[in-house]
Amino acid sequence: MSVKERFDLTGKVALVTGGSRGIGRAIAVGLAEHGADVAMVYRSAEAEAASAAEAVRKLGRRAWTYKQDLAETDKLACLAQRAWNDCGRIDILVNNAGMAYLERFEEITPEHWRRVLAVNLDAVFFLTQSISRRMVEAGIKGRIINLSSKNGFVAEAGLAHYNASKGGVELLTQSLAIELGPFGITVNTIAPGIIETEIGGEFDLDPAFFDYYKEHIPLEHRFGSVEDCVGAAVFLASRAGAYMTGQHLIIDGGVLCEQVPRMQFMPASKLRRE
Numbered sequence: 635m636s637v638k639e640r641f642d643l644t645g646k647v648a649l650v651t652g653g654s655r656g657i658g659r660a661i662a663v664g665l666a667e668h669g670a671d672v673a674m675v676y677r678s679a680e681a682e683a684a685s686a687a688e689a690v691r692k693l694g695r696r697a698w699t700y701k702q703d704l705a706e707t708d709k710l711a712c713l714a715q716r717a718w719n720d721c722g723r724i725d726i727l728v729n730n731a732g733m734a735y736l737e738r739f740e741e742i743t744p745e746h747w748r749r750v751l752a753v754n755l756d757a758v759f760f761l762t763q764s765i766s767r768r769m770v771e772a773g774i775k776g777r778i779i780n781l782s783s784k785n786g787f788v789a790e791a792g793l794a795h796y797n798a799s800k801g802g803v804e805l806l807t808q809s810l811a812i813e814l815g816p817f818g819i820t821v822n823t824i825a826p827g828i829i830e831t832e833i834g835g836e837f838d839l840d841p842a843f844f845d846y847y848k849e850h851i852p853l854e855h856r857f858g859s860v861e862d863c864v865g866a867a868v869f870l871a872s873r874a875g876a877y878m879t880g881q882h883l884i885i886d887g888g889v890l891c892e893q894v895p896r897m898q899f900m901p902a903s904k905l906r907r908e
């Protein structure tokens with residue numbers, strides 16, 4: 635089989651949560667470009683979801699959209715049933731939808747704690763449980779791809795609930811890789827650094843933080859784009875990624891490579907940067 639064929643997703647159906655915007659939309663369209671039909675879940679952005687579905691259809695693929703607040707975890711079995719019935723099968727589940735609040739640990743209310751954990755972790759668990767059960771029954775060697783974060787490995791101030799949810803996604807991923815491996819189902823994460831989307835749109839952060847942060851991104855001192863996340867998803871969804879499970883692909887421009895950032899204290903003669 636050629637390398638090109640290994641990345642071909644023709645005949646596969648993907649379910650992407652949070653497919654209406656940001657990273658999820660880019661992944662949905664990227665999977666469709668490689669031949670997959672795509673179902674997308676969104677919470678409220680109706681027009682954006684319709685536009686993402688249109689982008690998939692323009693590529694000659696089938697598309698479905700489902701409006702569902704993933705925090706309502708008792709409704710996810712029903713969502714899985716509907717999607718499975720409509721699509722006929724699901725080969726690839728991308729648990730991408732996520733959210734965050736920026737607030738100090740002592741300010742986090744029980745409501746905010748539960749909502750972040752419900753959307754970012756509980757929904758991943760329950761949707762994967764419902765979909766993987768059907769994959770096993772149908773004999774589908776499926777792919778589960780969870781959107782984690784660099785915050786699943788190293789914490790960041792003001793995001794205790796988010797950090798905990800993403801750390802949970804990493805260990806949940808390893809747990810499911812062990813239990814679903816015998817059925818030929820792989821489970822991996824994509825762990826982005828800062829990607830330019832709307833997720834932090836309401837964060838009340840000093841703009842100086844972003845310059846400071848960029849300074850510490852080794853790769854070109856830039857934030858990532860949604861397109862930077864697509865190749866990893868196509869790889870994990872395709873035959874090219876068939877022997878990889880329980881792993882993470884960190885897409886952060888190298889920001890986690892350094893412990894305490896030291897570049898700015900290096901003698902100028904040792905720096906090649908202008």
Ligand code: NAP
Nearest residue numbers: 652655656657677678679703704731732783828829831833
């Ligand atoms: P985004 O631009 O804010 O888009 C979020 C998507 O998730 C939207 O489609 C949204 O639907 C959906 N969503 C949010 N809450 C939902 C809920 N309760 N029920 C159903 N759908 C819901 O986010 P993003 O930046 O693309 O992030 C995608 C994933 O990557 C998240 O898991 C995030 O934690 C992770 N991540 C992002 C970054 C980053 O810098 N952007 C970094 C690390 C990890 P609506 O359009 O209907 O609201």
